[in-house]
Amino acid sequence: MRAHEATLEEAAAALAARTFYSRYPESPSPRVYGETAAADGLATYESYLGDKFVALGDQPADGDVDAEEVSPFGPRLDVSYPHLDVDAAITAALGAMPAWRDAGPRVRAAVCVEIVSRINARSFEVAQAVMHTSGQPFVMAFQAGGPHAQDRALEAIVAALVEQERVPTTATWEKPAKGDPIRMVKDFRIVPRGIALVIGCNTFPTWNAYPGLFASLATGNPVLVKPHPRAVLPLAITVAICREVLAEAGFDPALVQLAAEAGGEGLAKTLALNPAVKIIDYTGGPTFGAWLEKEAGGAGKLVYTEKAGVNSIVIDSIADPPGLRGLTGNLAFSFSLYSGQMCTAPQNVYIPRSGIRVGDQQASFEDVADAIGMAISKFTGDDAKAVEILGATVNDDVRGRATDIPGLAERLGGTVLLDSRAVAHPTFPDAVARTPALIGLDVADESAYTQECFGPVAFLIATDSTQQSLQRLTETIRQHGAMTAAVYSCDEEVLDAARDACAEAGVALSENLTGPVFVNQTAAFSDYHGTGANPAANSAYTDAAFVANRFRVVTSRRHV
C-alpha cells in the first residue's frame, strides 16, 4: 500500500491546483497495457457470457437475476447474477463498518487506490463489458469506461482523503484564565454516515458510478452498487474487484455489494428508502432523479444526482474561414461521439438568423448550418470509420427518434437540415448505428428545444441576435439544466457576456473550441463535471461539497 502514497500526493496536488493529471494511461496500446492485454480482456469478457457470475463470492443472495443485458451491437450477454438478500446485505454492511471506520482515512485511501489499480489492470475486460452494455465504440469504452473512469475514482478518493485529513486528529485547547490556563485535549474521530447506495446508468456504467462509489467508501461508508438492469456486468466486475482487495487487506468484503435487479423490480426505490441507507449517488433520467431528491432527500438522506439537460452552444462570430472549419469539425465530432448519447453532448445551437461574421465576411444562418452539416457528413462518411466514433444506439427510444428525423422535425415544428443516416457496422450487423441529424428551429419554438432530445439529434436555433442567444441559454439552463455550454466568438465583449450568462445559468463554459478538445469532454482533477448550480445535476465531480458531508466528526474532550 505504501506504493500508493506517491500517487495520492501527486493527485492531491493536481486536484488542489486543478492542473492536468492522469494516473491511468488512456491509450489502449499494447506498449502500455502489454501485448496480450487486449486478447486476454476479450477472453475474460467472453468467459462471463451465457453463465452465472460467480466472482462476488459469499455475498448474501436470495435467488438469481435473469439478465436483460443485450449488447447494442447485437449479441445477448446472457449473464445471470446473484440477487441480493437485502436484509442480510444491510446487516453484513453494518457489521463491516466499525473496522473500516477505525482503519482511518489513509488506510482506506490506500485500499481504494489498490482497488482502482486492479481495475486498471483489467481495463480491456471492463471495456468489453462497457461496450456491450452501453453501445459505446470500443476505444471510447476503453477510455471513458476504463482509465478516465479510474481517474475519476482516484479524484474522489483523493478529495475524500484531503477532506478527512483537514480535521486534526487531536488538539490541545488552552484558554487563558486567571491563574493557570484552562487546558483540554480534544480528540476528533471521523465517523461514516451509514450505508451508501450507488445507482448506475446504462450509458456510462463505470464513469458515472465510480465517483460516488469511491467517495463513499473512502469516507468509511459501506456501499451497495445497484447497476442499471441493462448494464450490470461492468459494475459486477468492479464490485468483485473491490471485494477481493478488501478481503486481502483484512476487511470485510461486505463493504461493497452488488445489488443487481431485473428491470421492473424497483430495487433502487426499496434500497433508497431503507433507513440504513444514508447516502445516494444517482445518474440517470430526470423522473427517477426527481423522485430520489424529493423522497430520499426529504427523508434526510444525502442525495447526489446527475440527470439531464439542454446543453447549449452560442455561435456569434469566428476570426477567419479556417476558424470556421475548426468550429464545424469540432462540432461534428461532438455531435457524432457515441451518437450524442452523452450527458455532455451539445443539443441547442443558437445562431443569429442574420448569420455570423467570419473574418470580414458574413455567413448566413443557412451557410453555417450547411457547413456544420457537411462537416458531419464528411466526418461520418466512411461506415467502417464512423462506427468507431458513433458506437451503437443504446435503446429503442433513441433508435425510434433517429430513424424518423422528418417525423421528429414535424412534431417539433422544425425543418430537417441534415437527416440521420444508417451506418452499417462491419463486425456487428445487428447494431443500429446512426449519424447525427440537424433540425432547424426558430427561437420562438420554445417547447421544442427546452427538453432533452437524447441521441444523435441537434437543434440549430435561429435567434434575433447573439444577445438573445445568450439570454435563451441562461433562461433554458436555469429552468431545464445543462451539463455543458460553449460559445464561439472573436469579440471579447461577447465572450465576457457569455461568461456572465454562464455564471447566471450555473453552467461550465468552453470558449472557441476548434482543436482537439471537445465540449463534451471533462478532465478529471481539472474540470468540474457538473456544477450543481442548475437542474441537470445537484453536485459536481469532484469538489469539496461532494465529499465533505459523507463523514462526520465526533469529538471527545477532557481536561489535562
Add this chain to the structure above:
Amino acid sequence: MRAHEATLEEAAAALAARTFYSRYPESPSPRVYGETAAADGLATYESYLGDKFVALGDQPADGDVDAEEVSPFGPRLDVSYPHLDVDAAITAALGAMPAWRDAGPRVRAAVCVEIVSRINARSFEVAQAVMHTSGQPFVMAFQAGGPHAQDRALEAIVAALVEQERVPTTATWEKPAKGDPIRMVKDFRIVPRGIALVIGCNTFPTWNAYPGLFASLATGNPVLVKPHPRAVLPLAITVAICREVLAEAGFDPALVQLAAEAGGEGLAKTLALNPAVKIIDYTGGPTFGAWLEKEAGGAGKLVYTEKAGVNSIVIDSIADPPGLRGLTGNLAFSFSLYSGQMCTAPQNVYIPRSGIRVGDQQASFEDVADAIGMAISKFTGDDAKAVEILGATVNDDVRGRATDIPGLAERLGGTVLLDSRAVAHPTFPDAVARTPALIGLDVADESAYTQECFGPVAFLIATDSTQQSLQRLTETIRQHGAMTAAVYSCDEEVLDAARDACAEAGVALSENLTGPVFVNQTAAFSDYHGTGANPAANSAYTDAAFVANRFRVVTSRRHV
C-alpha cells in the same frame, strides 16, 4: 477593511488546528468595553421600547408587525417592526446578488468581519435585547448573545473564506500530446446558490442565527432573516448593522433583510417554499424542523437544522470524594445555567442502580442522587445570586412543567428526587425563575426519557450496569438525537467504551468534567457544535460541509 486581514488569518489557523481562539472578549468589564458601554447599551435598548423599529431603512415593507415580545423578566417590549413585502424583498435581494458575487470571497469576508466588529461594539445593547427576549440572565445574554455569538459568526466567515479560496481562480491545463502539448486556461468563478433564509429561535436568537447568516452571506448569497416572533429585537439590531455596513462598503443593503412576523402568520413556511430561496438555516423545535427537512429539503434546497434531543450523561465511577464534589458541582451548574433551556443542557443521567465507586468506597444510587440534589440546592440557595445563573423561564410550556414537578413525575412514572423551587428575582418581580428538579426513573421507563423535556428538569435513570448505561445512551441518541454527552469514570476501559458508544451515537463526548468547563458549552473554532450524525442536528458549527455547498464553481476554459 485591511485591518481585518490579520483577524482572518489568525482565525483560519485556529479553525484548521481547532485550538483556542476568541476574537471578541467575553468579559462585560468596563475595562474591556469602556466605562459607559453598559449604560449606553441599556439606554439604546430602552430607546427601542414602545416604538417603531426604524433602523432597517428602506427595506420594502407592506405594513407593520404587531410585536409579541414580552420579556420573560416581565416587561412588554412593545416594539413594532416593518412587515417585509416578500415579493419586493426577493426582487431586491436577487438584484443585489451579482455585485456581491463579483466582489469575490476576500472582499465579502472583510465586509462580514466589519459587520461583526460593529455588532461587537454594540454587545451591551444586543445583550439587553437577548436577555429580554430569551430570559437569559444578563451575563449569559452578554456572553452567549454577544461575543460568543460573534466568535461563531467569525468562525463561519473564516470557514467560508477558506473553502472558497481552496478553489483556484485560474489554472493552466497542459496535456501531453504528440507534438505540442494541448494547453488550456481555465478560470474558476465562485457563484452563490441564491437567496438564503435564516430562521431564528427564541432562546438563542443571535448565537444560533449567526453561523448560517454569515456562512451564507460570506459565500455570496443574500439573506432573509426570519426571527422567532418572541425574539425579534436581537436580530433586528443585527440586520440593521448588516445593512449599514453593506451600504457603507458600496453594496446593496438588500443583501440582508429582516422578515419579522407576528406569531401564527407562517411566514417561515412561505419563505422556505419560495423558489428563489435555496438555502435554509433553522434552529428550533423538531416538528417544524422535520417539516423543513422533508418539504424544503425534498424540493432540493439545502436545509441545515438544529432541533432537539436527549442529552445524556453516564456516571460510572470517580477517583475520590473531592472528585465527586467536582462532579456534583459541575452538574449543578450545567442543570442550573439558564434553567436547562439550552439545546446542550443535560437531561438523562444514567447511574447503575447498584451505585458507583468513589475511590475505595461504593456510593449508592441514592447517595449520588442526594449529592447532586444538594449541590443544586446549595448552588441555587441564594435567590439574588441564583437568578444570575437561572435567568427566567422562557414560555408557559416550560413554566407549566417546572411549577408542577410532582405531577410531571407522576405522568412519567418516576419519583421526585429534588423539586424545583420558585426563586424571587430582586429586580424583576414578574420573572418566573425556577431551580432545576431531579426526577428518578428506571431504565425500563423508556417512554419517559426518550423525549426532550425542555427546561429545569433532569432525569436520574437507574440502570443495571454502566454497560447498559452506555447502550441506552447510544440507542436513545441514535433514535432521538442529542447535542451533547458526558461520562464520568476513572476506568480507562469504560472511557474507551464511552468513546465508542459516542462514535456509534454520533455525539460529542465530554469526559470527567469537574472543573470550569461544562458539558453544555461548546467553544467556537475548536468544538463542533452538533455533529450532524444524529437526529438532533443535520450539521455542525462549523465544519467544511456547513459552508462548502453554499456556493458553486463555474468554469470557463479556452485554448491558449
